[in-house]
Amino acid sequence: MSEFHDKLFDKVQQNSDISSQAIYQVADSLNQTDFSDEETIRSLVQRLATLADSPVSKEKEDKIVESITQNNMPADMQSINNLFKNQP
Structure with a gap:
């Protein structure tokens, strides 16, 4: 490495x-990973939240899953950070 x-x-x-x-x-x-499969993406989001010891609200999880499955992800790191930080 x-x-x-x-x-x-x-x-x-x-x-x-x-x-x-x-x-x-x-x-x-x-x-x-099939990024169009909602169940798979939801599981991945939950796994990452657990690893980071950072709970993700149901609303935030839904927003992340929707963004990924609809291939509507932010194009830059600042937008991605905002997506994860701005919890309802």
Whole structure:
């Protein structure tokens, strides 16, 4: 793994207490994910929320799932951050 990746994973682990192994497991599962399947996306959102120890309200989960399944995801990181941070 490159030094960049090491630093990135260290930063994620410091900020969220998520291990690099958990990140790899989620990333690997995305290779076979059907992003049009609501149940699959809902499960992924719940899994990520659990890993991050950051509960996601039902309303926020619905909004995220709808955005992903309708292929209407934000184009930049700031918009993605806003989607996750602005919990009702």
